[in-house]
Amino acid sequence: xxxxxxxxxxxxxxxxxxxxxxxxxxxxxxxxxxxxxxxxxxxxxxxxxxxxxxxxxxxxxxxxxxxxxxxxxxxxxxxxxxxxxxxxxxxxxxxxxxxxxxxxxxxxxxxxxxxxxxxxxxxxxxxxxxxxxxxxxxxxxxxxxxxxxxxxxxxxxxxxxxxxxxxxxxxxxxxxxxxxxxxxxxxxxxxxxxxxxxxxxxxxxxxxxxxxxxxxxxxxxxxxxxxxxxxxxxxxxxxxxxxxxxxxxxxxxxxxxxxxxxxxxxxxxxxxxxxxxxxxxxxxxxxxxxxxxxxxxxxxxxxxxxxxxxxxxxxxxxxxxxxxxxxxxxxxxxxxxxxxxxxxxxxxxxxxxxxxxxxxxxxxxxxxxxxxxxxxxxxxxxxxxxxxxxxxxxxxxxxxxxxxxxxxxxxxxxxxxxxxxxxxxxxxxxxxxxxxxxxxxxxxxxxxxxxxxxxxxxxxxxxxxxxxxxxxxxxxxxxxxxxxxxxxxxxxxxxxxxxxxxxxxxxxxxxxxxxxxxxxx
RNA sequence: GCCCCCAUCGUCUAGAGGCCCAGGACAUUGGAUUCUCAGUCCAAAGACAGGGGUUCAAAUCCCCUUGGGGGUACCA
Numbered sequence: 001x002x003x004x005x006x007x008x009x010x011x012x013x014x015x016x017x018x019x020x021x022x023x024x025x026x027x028x029x030x031x032x033x034x035x036x037x038x039x040x041x042x043x044x045x046x047x048x049x050x051x052x053x054x055x056x057x058x059x060x061x062x063x064x065x066x067x068x069x070x071x072x073x074x075x076x077x078x079x080x081x082x083x084x085x086x087x088x089x090x091x092x093x094x095x096x097x098x099x100x101x102x103x104x105x106x107x108x109x110x111x112x113x114x115x116x117x118x119x120x121x122x123x124x125x126x127x128x129x130x131x132x133x134x135x136x137x138x139x140x141x142x143x144x145x146x147x148x149x150x151x152x153x154x155x156x157x158x159x160x161x162x163x164x165x166x167x168x169x170x171x172x173x174x175x176x177x178x179x180x181x182x183x184x185x186x187x188x189x190x191x192x193x194x195x196x197x198x199x200x201x202x203x204x205x206x207x208x209x210x211x212x213x214x215x216x217x218x219x220x221x222x223x224x225x226x227x228x229x230x231x232x233x234x235x236x237x238x239x240x241x242x243x244x245x246x247x248x249x250x251x252x253x254x255x256x257x258x259x260x261x262x263x264x265x266x267x268x269x270x271x272x273x274x275x276x277x278x279x280x281x282x283x284x285x286x287x288x289x290x291x292x293x294x295x296x297x298x299x300x301x302x303x304x305x306x307x308x309x310x311x312x313x314x315x316x317x318x319x320x321x322x323x324x325x326x327x328x329x330x331x332x333x334x335x336x337x338x339x340x341x342x343x344x345x346x347x348x349x350x351x352x353x354x355x356x357x358x359x360x361x362x363x364x365x366x367x368x369x370x371x372x373x374x375x376x377x378x379x380x381x382x383x384x385x386x387x388x389x390x391x392x393x394x395x396x397x398x399x400x401x402x403x404x405x406x407x408x409x410x411x412x413x414x415x416x417x418x419x420x421x422x423x424x425x426x427x428x429x430x431x432x433x434x435x436x437x438x439x440x441x442x443x444x445x446x447x448x449x450x451x452x453x454x455x456x457x458x459x460x461x462x463x464x465x466x467x468x469x470x471x472x473x474x475x476x477x478x479x480x481x482x483x484x485x486x487x488x489x490x491x492x493x494x495x496x497x498x499x500x501x502x503x504x505x506x507x508x509x510x511x512x513x514x515x516x517x518x519x520x521x
Numbered sequence: 522g523c524c525c526c527c528a529u530c531g532u533c534u535a536g537a538g539g540c541c542c543a544g545g546a547c548a549u550u551g552g553a554u555u556c557u558c559a560g561u562c563c564a565a566a567g568a569c570a571g572g573g574g575u576u577c578a579a580a581u582c583c584c585c586u587u588g589g590g591g592g593u594a595c596c597a
Binding site: 008010042044110113117120121122123124125126127152170173174175176179180181183184186187188189191193194195198213214215216217218219221239241242244246247248249250251267311314315316317318320321322323324325341342343344345346347348350351352353354355357401402403404405406430467478479481482483485486492493494495496497498499 | 522523524525526527528531532533534535536544545546547548555556557558559560561589590591592593594595596597
């Protein structure tokens with residue numbers, strides 16, 4: 001039997017990182033077994049513009065390289081793949097249940113059910129429906145129906161029974177049906193409820209493995225019963241732990257109140273700060289609309305799909321006691337459900353950043369340049385169309401920056417190489433410390449400038465030799481001149497190797513910058 | 522209230538009765554390298570929630586307690 005898994009997002013306009021992890025595990029299981037992965041859209045809420053709200057979700061899948069065999073944009077033999085277009089399927093299943101007496105029309109208005117519920121609560125016993133509709137005579141029922149009395153359809157639970165599943169991750173889980181209220185499967189307006197629709201869909205789409213977050217575990221009792229009642233064979237279940245907020249065991253949430261909390265949490269703050277710093281420079285609004293709960297954040301800020309995938313894979317799953325860095329093909333090859341962890345896994349920004357460092361390190365200069373360029377153009381540091389000289393320059397910069405480049409947006413930290421020489425801004429503290437305060441700084445820098453101006457070649461090695469030679473002659477400690485030189489030419493106290501920086505700028509720009517700094521002292 | 526799930530270093534995890542006075546990774550701290558920063562290398566510190574059993578032997582099995590989480594909707 002071919003393994004078929006699915007992920008069923010509602011078109012909310014963004015892809016949740018926790019949802020992405022669930023989707024990934026489904027994809028992984030399907031691919032590991034040479035099966036199919038299906039995308040089904042839960043768009044029962046018709047208020048929204050589905051196309052618009054689905055875009056970012058599909059984009060997130062594409063960005064990470066997770067393809068789907070059936071679903072939106074690719075179709076498939078068992079479609080449609082939008083719940084809003086599957087009404088006939090639900091109606092058919094509903095009729096079947098009604099006809100066989102496994103479901104019933106409940107004419108009690110919501111207030112009555114609510115009162116019943118409150119009474120049960122009051123008496124500290126589990127709520128069970130009173131099933132007044134079952135007492136109705138056929139004639140009464142006909143009459144209610146004829147007069148169009150509003151009603152819902154409830155699934156009739158056999159209170160004497162027990163249900164159990166053998167979950168791939170949780171093991172054997174059993175429920176006493178005597179404690180389960182009859183769930184509404186069809187609303188007053190005729191639309192199906194999740195628990196019902198998902199069963200019909202999973203059966204019709206021939207899903208073999210339902211892999212979803214553990215918050216659905218309780219729902220599974222009703223769903224398993226529904227599969228049985230409809231005569232479908234049950235899929236296998238795997239309830240994976242949910243992704244928790246950094247440093248907590250709580251489900252990662254997108255709710256605004258929570259986001260404010262995350263923003264202040266020591267572990268999560270780092271990611272929010274990156275967004276606040278980077279996004280405005282590229283003309284994007286900061287963390288309000290783009291935050292680390294959403295997959296698009298990671299793309300926007302310059303993460304590598306490989307890093308996010310690696311991080312997501314290790315969130316609730318591990319291969320063994322030491323393998324940390326894993327590519328998608330490698331994880332696919334080795335992914336099994338029995339190695340999924342049971343407890344909730346907190347998203348760890350530091351670890352994600354560490355994965356990013358690893359995967360960026362695997363890239364060639366050209367590949368890094370390709371990824372950095374969009375950031376530079378969006379920030380207006382490189383003009384479009386990008387010419388060959390610009391590419392060459394960025395390439396040299398990327399080489400000089402080396403392992404300092406972690407996120408691709410980090411390239412924006414080196415804007416001093418792109419601004420005009422007379423527009424360079426200085427780190428004032430560094431300027432003070434390295435140029436103004438040391439009494440000999442101006443003199444030394446001035447003298448070195450002349451030596452420098454005479455240089456015939458201007459590559460890093462030559463400059464290195466030049467400075468060392470000069471320092472030796474003058475008997476000046478290296479530290480006296482090199483920091484002054486750095487602040488004068490780059491405006492900053494830190495950066496790549498000094499000689500790489502100088503070579504990158506070239507002689508003319510260096511001289512201009514030194515002169516400007518000298519005047520400014 | 523009731524039902525269900527979960528519980529190893531700060532974090533992600535290894536561990537399916539002896540290989541564990543618990544291993545790895547990230548983070549942290551110290552040292553080395555260096556013109557700064559980043560990096561790299563070396564080192565340190567750091568956990569089986571508690572209590573009972575079972576067993577020659579328990580992080581691992583059972584029970585209880587505690588803690589956390591989820592569900593209990595005409596949400597998904």
